[in-house]
Amino acid sequence: MAVHFSVDTKLTKLLGETYRSSEVALKELVDNAWDADARTVKISLPDPLSGDSVVVQDDGTGMTAAELRDEYLNIASDKVSRIGKETPGLRRRVKGRKGIGKFAGLTIAGMMRIDTVKRDHRCTLVIDKKQLVDNPDDLESIPLSFEERDAKGGETGTTVTLSHLDDGLNFPTPDRLREILIYEYGREDSFRVFVNGVALSVDDVPGETTAVVSTLPSAGNLDLKFTVAEGKKLPRSPGIIVKVGGKAVGKPQLFGLDEDDEVPAKLARRIYGEAEVPGIEKDVTADWGGVIENSKAFLEAQAAIRASLKKALRETYQQEMSQQKARLQRQIEARLRKLPENRRRFANDAIQRILVRFYGDSTEKIETIVEVALDAMEQDAYWEVLDRINKAKDSDVESFAEALEQFGILELSMIGVHARHRRTFLDGVDRLIQNPATLEKDAHKAFQGALWMLGRNYSMMSSNLTLKTMIESYCDQKFKGNRAAKRPDLLLSQDYGDSYLLIEFKRPSHSITRDDIAQAEKYRDDLAPRLASAAKFDIMLIGKGRVESIDANQLPAGVLIHSYVSILSAARFEMDWLIASLAPAPQAGGRPLVEGRTPVWN
Ligand SMILES: Nc1ncnc2c1ncn2[C@@H]1O[C@H](COP(=O)(O)OP(=O)(O)OP(=O)(O)O)[C@@H](O)[C@H]1O
Ligand SMILES: [Mg+2]
Structure with a gap:
């Protein structure tokens, strides 16, 4: 049929x-x-x-x-x-x-x-x-x-x-x-x-599985098995499901760890596991929906489970954070070195707190926050509170604690204030760029003290006096007499590592041409021998983007072309994101940044 x-x-x-x-x-x-x-x-x-x-x-x-x-x-x-x-x-x-x-x-x-x-x-x-x-x-x-x-x-x-x-x-x-x-x-x-004949189990969750078998005074045997899930996909119903004789009691629980200030909530929600506790059978409610409240055995089991989970979470956290910190290290250390000794430790702690608070966000985002935080910390209002802490150290515990708390609040609000200021600054730069009368030298002025606009990788760059003098003497030499009108607007800056960047500012209405690129390469060739080291030396041309006939993939090595408009829009996006991240998060697990404390796991 x-x-x-x-x-x-x-x-x-x-x-x-x-x-x-x-x-x-x-x-x-x-x-x-x-x-x-x-x-x-x-x-x-x-x-x-x-x-x-x-x-x-x-x-x-x-x-x-x-x-x-x-x-x-x-x-x-x-x-x-x-x-x-x-x-x-x-x-x-x-x-x-x-x-x-x-x-x-x-x-x-x-x-x-x-x-x-x-x-x-x-x-x-x-x-x-x-x-x-x-x-x-x-x-x-x-x-x-x-x-x-x-x-x-x-x-x-x-x-x-x-x-x-x-x-x-x-x-x-x-x-x-x-x-x-x-x-x-x-x-x-x-x-x-x-x-293939094997039932699904905790072992199937990607990540390392921890198994703990113990005997508790009242609850008796506790057989706990869980994984702190790895990967992008997270457990739908995270937590530990308590079982008696293989039968589930109630829903999976996190035993309060998702609300524990010491544990990033996002991390707690990666737990997936089960705990067999036969000793609580007599305390299970008739519908198997939970355990009676005053069950001594269950309280004891809960505490034991919680302790095991917290230990594993702490280990996972330390591992992951040390990777993230290693990446941030270079960035942070260079900045910290600039601070007076007594401020360094506080700055370091502040960064630890940021890492806990923003756990699980992308490295890029965390880097942005750390960057802005460090900027904020270099400002003085911040340190007034620190002084208060130092002074309060020897007085009564309560005012010391208060001073510490204020520090946390200030620290985070400083980041917010700073980000908002930057946002306003960007609006100003935008107006400048939009103005047809703006020349190379004007753009140069606006940018030279604010290379962070180019993105995190550049925020550490600075142009010291030596470099500035070098550029000036080079230009004075090359562009005198009837060539003076051709004098370029160059900014040479140095990374905290050992690389250089030569920026040539063009008028915001000027599209970069092949000739411009060739010319900028020439500047680089002239300048490179004057630098102390043979470090990486990139050039960046900023204008109204490139002329259409230039293929972005075909640029010579170490040559970057940007438009003022795209630089501004990326910088704005970053600041807007930061401002939004610092606002109180209403959704589950998200805590307002400036409320309460966030202790640090070191
Ligand atoms: N293993 C099964 N046992 C009994 N009925 C089935 C089974 N598999 C499919 N069917 C029947 O065939 C229908 C069509 O299945 P199919 O998977 O194509 O669509 P669906 O499940 O309704 O929707 P979806 O496309 O979202 O899977 C089902 O709705 C169900 O009625
Ligand atoms: Mg189907």
């Missing part, structure tokens, strides 16, 4: 669905088992090149011949509008949406066979990918091989067998598949997922 697809919407669009990986495609079949109220789904992934099939077997409701025809083969029919938001049996949240997930199997296999048992009948359907590919515009006319047999007393469920796997794709591996499934299904007691 032959059955046919029936189609609701445009097919080409549906078949164009792509999956990030073979494992993500397979997850569609697991989602279907979930929607079918299965309690168990077993996936077997053969060894690559063995030629064996991938099999996804569930014990869900299965499908009747009519359902196969009207629902399974009805492409792009919306499951939720068909059955509602919850599954009829186990009242699960329905995952099916588009009515196309079944094709995911065919993205990795040439042949898909569906065996499904319901109401004493077994139906078998085979879909050959080649047939679909050959008739993409006319799926409805493809005859599909279909068989129906008696299956009295057979258990319901569906088995999807994928054969003729596509050699051109990455072969699905158990580890990657488990990693994809763990966060979504790892906590579901009513839905057990096995991959």
Whole structure:
């Protein structure tokens, strides 16, 4: 007998669905088992090149011949509008949406066979990918091989067998598949997922797994296992799920660590694990939704779990922060050296606090904050508070503590104030650039003391007197008499490391040409021998961008071209972001920056 697809919407669009990986495609079949109220789904992934099939077997409701025809083969029919938001049996949240997930199997296999048992009948359907590919515009006319047999007393469920796997794709591996499934299904007691015979577990969370077995005076055995998740994807329901005899009690918990001032909330939310505590069974509430409040055994277990978690979090934090700090080190040290000795320690602490507060943000963002913080710290208002701290040190504890608290508040508000000032300054520079009367020398003036506008990499650059004199004498020598009108506006600056940058300012209305580049290279060639070292020596031309005929990828080595407009817009973006980051964060876990204290893990 032959059955046919029936189609609701445009097919080409549906078949164009792509999956990030073979494992993500397979997850569609697991989602279907979930929607079918299965309690168990077993996936077997053969060894690559063995030629064996991938099999996804569930014990869900299965499908009747009519359902196969009207629902399974009805492409792009919306499951939720068909059955509602919850599954009829186990009242699960329905995952099916588009009515196309079944094709995911065919993205990795040439042949898909569906065996499904319901109401004493077994139906078998085979879909050959080649047939679909050959008739993409006319799926409805493809005859599909279909068989129906008696299956009295057979258990319901569906088995999807994928054969003729596509050699051109990455072969699905158990580890990657488990990693994809763990966060979504790892906590579901009513839905057990096995991959090659092994159930999903805490070990599947990417990252190092910690296992702690201990015996507590009242609670007895505590068997704790957790991972501080690595990678971009984070646990959906983070925390530790407490179990008694393998049965979950309530929801996963973080035991207050997400609200602990010493732990970055983002870090706490990376915990995924479980704790088996058989000794609290008598204190579990009747509905298994929690543990009675005054359970001594549970309080004891909680404290032990919390301590283990905190220890692991501290280790993870130190590891990650030391990497981040190493990157910031050069930047910070050069700046700290400029500060008087007694200020250095405070500046260092301030940076530690920033690292805790902005844990998890990109290195770029953190660098920006540190940069602005250091700038703020070089200003004097800041140190008045420090003086107060120093003076209060010998007086009573309370006023000392108060002084310290004020320092924290000031420190963060200084960063905010500073960022706002910079923002205003940028508006001023913008007006200058927009003014048609602005000349090279005007732009030069605005920029020379504010190289941070060029981005973090340049904020450490400075032009000292020696360099300034050098440029002046060079220009005086080269551009005198009738050449004086050609005198360029050059700024030579030096990095805290050992590299140089020669900036040539052009009028904001001038587009940089090839001649300009050649000319600037000439300046560099002339100047390089005058410098003490043979360090890296870049040149940057700033104007109205480059003329169209110059390809940005074809510029000579060490030559950079910028437009005032793009420099300003990038600098503004950075400051706006910073100002927004410093504003109180209303969402869960986000604490206002200037409230309370943020102790430091060193
Ligand atoms: N393992 C299964 N057991 C029982 N019924 C299934 C199974 N797999 C699919 N079906 C039925 O076939 C229908 C189509 O499945 P398909 O995965 O293509 O779409 P969907 O799950 O509704 O939506 P989505 O495209 O979001 O996955 C499902 O809605 C379900 O009724
Ligand atoms: Mg589906």
